[in-house]
Amino acid sequence: MCWPVAMLVMLTTCLAFVAMPARAQPMSRAEARQRAEKLAALGEKLFSDPRLSGSGKLACSTCHDPAHAFAPANALPVQFGGADMSEPGRRAVPSLKYLQAVPQFTQHYFESEDEADESIDNGPTGGLTWDGRADSGHAQALIPLLSPFEMANNAPNNVVYHAIEAGYGPELTEIYGKSIISDSDATFDALLKALEVYQQSWQTFYPYSSKYDAWLAGKTKLTPQEANGLKLFEDPEKGNCSSCHFSVRANDGTPPQFTDYGMIALAVPRNPAIPANADPAYHDLGLCGPLRTDFLGRSGYCGLFRTPTLRNVATRKSFFHNGIFHSLKDAVAFYATRDTDPGRWYPRRADGSIALYDDLPARYRNNINTDPPFGGHPGDAPKLNEREINNIVAFLGTLTDGWQPAHQVASP
Template sequence: MSAKAQLGEKIFLDQSLSGSGRLSCASCHNPAFAHGPPNALAVQIGGSQSNQAGLRAAPSLRYLERLGGFNGTPASKVEDLRGGLMADGRADSLAAQAFLPWFNPREMDNGSVADLARRLRGAAYASQFLTAFATPAADDSTLVTQASEALQALQVEDTRFHPYDSKSDFVLAGKVRFSLPEGRGLMVFSDKQGANCASCHSPDLSSSGQPPLFTNFGYAALAVPRNTKLSVNQDPNFRDLGLCGPSRTDLAGRTELCGFFRTPGLRNVAERKVFFHNGVMSSLAQVLDFYNTRDREPARWYSSADGQTVLYDDLPQSLLGNVNQVAPFGAQARRLSAQELADLECFLRTLSDGYVLGAPSFVGCN
């Protein structure tokens, strides 16, 4: 890797670059867990005293190198929005994304740019900045910007962030075939009248011939259930509305965008321990069950009041019209059978990194 990326790796692993002195980028984005959390917490714990629960579930940092910046304009329709990093797309580059957790009081909680710059200057690798950057940082802001750029270089250059070595990649390369359940699962995945996953998570090669990221880079309002275990949700008036706030503020007046979150890629989805922006679900099978029954059996997923199910209970009633009703949702969609759901999960497990030629399929997927 370049000197800049090598510096980025040191920064990525450095716990001293946090208010608590105990949290690094790798703490929530562990390389051994597909650069995602190493635990099953709905949200991670940070802050200067290591006692602040996060607002959203920590994502994997893999396969972000091709997402690109947010393309929205004041006149953009939600179906046309693409790109951006973070669940609400508010970061336009990997460097901008890296910058945000450093100053989030629920995460690494550096009190100011000056505080982080002081920690960077005191790091054992501080001299590597002079090797990685042609121009020495003249002030605190420039130094922090350089650190963010070093993290971006790491994510772009280090192939551990995008190994493209899943079974699905081997199938695309013609080196192996899917098992029968995996192949049937791909058919369910692509069926427009069935799971219809491919409408948002295309399994096709990109226009430049690159392996698929299994995302259309867009946004969806899925109306996942409210996670009552989150500390922020103890306030009944709190709502995480994605594109229109609270973390993103430039689109706050666009009520038609409320409830929309970035469509993530599905690589390593079977390795996750919690799912969706609020970490409300804890298994891939549960997620697929939700997609299959959200509108058919809403009482299974949403809270109740006065004996009535509160439909889409993490959204204000005035915004229910924003919720996605395209298959597999809505009354018109075909309900998937238990076998189809099992096959679909088998296919999704082929998207996990680290496949070894000749390795058996996941249990039940042979």
Template structure:
């Protein structure tokens, strides 16, 4: 499976003014169903972003509006900053929110870039989980995903949908919201809230800044620039199934339709990431974040074979991140890469060493679920004392390549 976390032109949507009509999200295009399939990126011919719809324009204002939170201090943009690929700019494992901005979260903040092609959650023909938004795939659309931060006690901390809508009514852009969705939109609270979510979705889909495809690697694929020798070596190691094996899930090649790679196949993996003691919730020894089978997600709690699995993220802009994995356990990309290749050969570097010298591997899972951890695929198929799949120099080359995935490259 993957190397990491496991830690377009859009049609304008014409919204009916009826407050009772729920708007369906724009169709999601060209999706992956397997590691080896199309990468589901943007066509190279699709380089000019269209003018954003009224829904998307008001969605941008919603995205940046801290008055929609209980504290009056948190907006979507508080944790998802455009200058850092719509991810956090600090190195906290989890962010603080709540009504007084002091409540710690439970998971690391993901980047919002390159989410526009994510398929709804489901199982492929081989029974493997794919798609969905958030670390556990519990939301099927960008719209439905946005409800969680608006209502979560450790984020924007609104008590219910109605409290969000009341704040929206007092916003400076309320007339723009009515113009986009109808003058009677507030006659139905749920309809107004659904429109708010839809507006956030359209902003993220229609604004090209959420999927610019302008990294050095994109320009390399377009034949506009060359990669350095170290970057080319890193790319080869990234793709080599006997070395990094990263491309097994972080697809790096163009799709058959010429689409640019998104560097994820939307699958899930169980990496056995170490427990992050800096997250206050982990002070309770009975607390575990099981990803697909809980804590947040409850519909798959009986699928114990899925416990500990988290979604494979895109690796675009990974070199700009300050924390890694679902629990923010690692704070440098070098550590994250080394964890993949040295987790099993040198477990003492990552997990607690007991008084008798044994290593407590996979200490963020109870014993019954340790068998779920991926130990069969490269680079995880190693034993303690064996050589790692990548040497120190090879890790450096992979890091050089990963840096070519950062947006905004200027030759």
């Protein structure tokens, strides 16, 4: 698996001149590799250091726990941060694994086997975070560092101050030269670059070490339940999961990423456990705000959130952008029964009627996805029954990294 290393070197070569003194010759491949290793090592330290936060108590790894696929270790729908660690977040914290192939955000994404065929516009696609507003690892890292309800630094200068006070000056000067410390903006950018390079470490962030990957390589077999779950996952008339969570290899042979990187409105129920939702006028509308501000008022984008990868989904304890569900089975069942059994998911009003799609204002409900297994009417038979839901959940369990066979199984 050489291509991730090459990509890391290429990334580091592109970053080589950031905050660097002018040099007569471009960096050699060996130098770029050495710099990549140093940046990744620095980024790993920064990622786990709470001293970079305003409170001195919150590190990147606090919410993106390496032992939990770089997602939260707890089941809280949002995490707490801020200057005194009492400020609640607005959204569930996503995993940082398998983000290496996420394209930059675009409003019009075209993809086909024939690169000349651009007949299908897949609409808003790509970008990091739930609303796609960051187009690179360092841009993504900037968000929590400066967020008032996360690491709560008032400005980049505060981050730099904390980093120097924490003793990172010598490592920064070793990588970038002595002049780096005299330029606060360059130092801040260097810190972000280190975090970005660390997250390009394929062994840690995209190892492709699940049972599913072993099955793809012919090294194990899926159980009958897992195999049936995969079949249902891909069946357009049943789970239809693979229509958004692609389960085929990329054209370059890369294993499936289990996402199309697109934006979709699922209309998950409003989560009263999120403090911001105590205000009935507050709605997290994803692509059209309020955290993303460049599409405010763009009604066709309201309620859309990026489709995450399903790799390591079985390790999560909260699901969807607002953490409304706490079991993978409930998450799958929601797709199957949102429209056929809405009373299972949405609250009832005082008059007994169901508050359907209660977290999305009525004027945006034309955006809601109705592809299978959604659709139908209350009382109709759902696309998936209980057994089929369990089988899909069993298959999703094969996407967890770090799988080790109990014994060697013959290739299928």
